[in-house]
Amino acid sequence: MLGKGWQIYKDTRKKHDLVFNVYVMRPIAAQLVALLAPTGVTPNQVTLINLFMFIVAGALLVALPTASGGIIAIAVLEASYCLDCVDGMLARHKKIASKEGHLFDFFTDELKALLLAALLGVRLWRTGGLGLDAQSWPAGSPYFLLAGIAGAVVLASAVSLTNFVRRPELSGRETTVEAHYETVVEKKSTSLVGRVAQLVTTFLRFLNHYPSHIWLFALANRLDVFFWIYVAINLLYLARGWLGIILRFGRS
Secondary structure, eight states: OHHHHHHHHHHSOOSSOOHHIIIIIHHHHHHHHHHHTTSSOOHHHHHHHHHHHHHHHHHHHHHOOSHHHHHHHHHHHHHHHHHHHHHHHHHHHTTOOOHHHHHHHHHHHHHHHHHHHHHHHHHHHHHOEEOTTSSEEOTTOHHHHHHHHHHHHHHHHHHHHHHHHTSHHHHOOOOOGGGGGOOOOOOOOOSHHHHHHHHHHHHHHHHHOGGGTHHHHHHTTOHHHHHHHHHHHHHHHHHHHHHHHHHHHSOO
16 A cells, blocks of 8 residues: 555656645655545545534634644644645546646635634634734733734735636636646756745745644744734735736736
8 A cells, every 4th residue: 555655646746846745745645545546535525524624623723722722723734734635636646637626626725724814813812922013912812803804804815816816817828637637846947046046935835835834833832923924924925916916907
């Protein structure tokens, strides 16, 4: 089974992937794909299961406000993310990837990102933590509820922006079914400037990809710090996106 899983891992790797996925999640997910492939379980069913698990993780974040409770909640969240890797890998392995499945997976990812910001705000309202002014806000502070609402608005706006700029009418590119089967390794730049740019881009993608590092904040019992970083990164993305929209549509 391990050998089959390793072959599935090599055959279903994505063209542009994160280090955390390449070396942690996808090797584990490949073994689950090897178990699921002979069954009638579909990729879309796996997507639904991982969404349900994420909702459970979010509920645990609020219901278990202790440090150990945060670790338990994030452990469930990471298990959910592992299944989020499984669905696409299973589709590529069985040669049944589709635009509909890709859009459904992206929709659930959007929902999870929004829920994470909102539920972390509620958790911090229960636990207290580091505030936006670098001072400690006590448990029960309404500022964390307001921050949770603001964070949810930022995430919802970022999701809406992503959906808008990815429209083929604007991008000029239609996502093909064949794109979901691409397994080519990303080419590395040979110039120093190109390498530095790739490193910066990789780091920013890492920061925005919460499954890669949220577990570190949970272990350190600093989910408050993670919350502000997560919202700030998406706010920067939103500002950059709107700058592009203003430059494109604001011209006379």
